[in-house]
Amino acid sequence: MDTNTAANHAYSQSFGAYNINAIREYLKNPTEYMSNLFNTEYNKYSEALIESVLREIDEYYINTKDNILNGIPEWNKLFENYDQLSLSKFFHYLSGHSNSQEYNSLREAVPKYDLFEILKDSNNLLGSFIIENPVDFCNLLCKSLIESLTNMQTTWINTERFIKKERIQAHLETKNTLMSYWDRLGCSARCPLCSSKCELPDDGHTQHQVSKHLLPAFTGVCDVKTRFPTLIICTEDxxxxxxxxxxxxxxxxxxxxxxxxxxHPSWLPFPRSEPSDEHVAKMRAIWWKLKDELCEKYDMTDNTNPLWGPRYENLIPE
Structure with missing residues (x-):
């Protein structure tokens, strides 16, 4: 997420969503609000990512045991006509890598329960051994594999899962370095009229930029004599x-x-454009909601057009 997108996202989550508490935080300090918003959303993303990785491992143990149990009847049918069998050929049968006629007559497609990845190393070491009674050997092997997987799964659930979670969390925290974090927040300069935050990177630029300007009254800008709040968007004519x-x-x-x-020469040239009706309505609705507390906070005299109430207050969700 670049700084422009991050700034617009902060606006959308506060002003854009009519989230009054978030708007209060934004007006208090946009950079701090963006920081808190980023941390909250990054933590949610990290937690979801970590749980996804751990769930894959959880499912691996479950699926592998299920595959072994479901494969036993099929494998026994393969071996029932053999009094003895080389371990190498036995492993080929279990892994679905045999090209024998008997094998192909039983399996028309790639087998669903394939133990090739589990058994390939054993095949390299022990493939020349001869098995007496392949059916019994198959049952014994499957029982041993199930017991081993169950023990591994128990260790995973009781100990390793927590350790792995901590390691992934540490990796994600390291990856999210301080430099990249501040790159996302960008320049901390605020519009001298409405206090909306600059959306450019903190790269030493000499001209600031804001896409969403606000009512200056949100941060206490008012007429010096009357103390009436300034209720125009600062880009208006x-x-x-x-x-x-x-x-x-x-x-x-x-x-x-x-x-x-x-x-404030770094804010020149300053944009001059009439805001959309939607943006004006949004600013006025939010002002109507906050005007009492803001006028009290900044010692302003409220002279808001009373027609703004019935026209805009319903835009704010309860």
Whole structure:
């Protein structure tokens, strides 16, 4: 996930989802919110990945034992006409790698229960031995394999599974290095008007970028004299044409471009575009929900258009 995608994802999980608690966290500190969001989702992904790997091993023991038990009747039918058999040929029969006529007459396709991977090393070492009574030997071998697999499975469940889980977790934590982690969070600069976080990598760039600008009032921007909250999105024409901006009460308030040129040149050129109706509605609905607590927090005087309530408040899910 690149930083642009990460920033947009953080927006979608907070403002985009009308998640009021997440919005509060975003407004408090977008970078910290992104960090917490990333950690939460990465932990979920890691846990799902680890459980998937461990479940494959769990299923291996179960399926291997089932395959052996299900294969015994078929193998016994293969061996019932033999008084003796070389171990090498015996293993070929069990593994489905024999080309004998008897074998092919019993099996028209590749066998379902194939022990080749389990037995190939034993075949290399012991293939020249002669087996007396192959049926009994097959039953004894299968019993021994089942017992061994059961013991291995018990050890896996009681001890090895936990150890393997810890090792995979450690590997994933190491892989998720601090450098790659901060690369995902990107630049920590925030729009000087609405405090939306820059979505570019932390690569020393000289011009910041934000796709989703907010209402400046969300972070306490208001008229210095009336204390009325600034309820326009900072890319709107009104922000460029009629509003003036300053750093504090003692500042000389300037038109937007001059203000940025003097105090925040890395945010120039600043975008100028009318936001979509959907984005405006979203910002107004969220403001209506949070306006009382934000006005109290930043000592603003609420002069919100009362028509915003019936028009937008239903957009916020209960």
């Amino acid at each position: 009104e922000a460029h044409n009629t509003s003036t901006w300053g750093c504090n009460e003692d500042s000389i308030y300037l038109p937007l471009t001059k203000f940025l040129s003097k105090y």
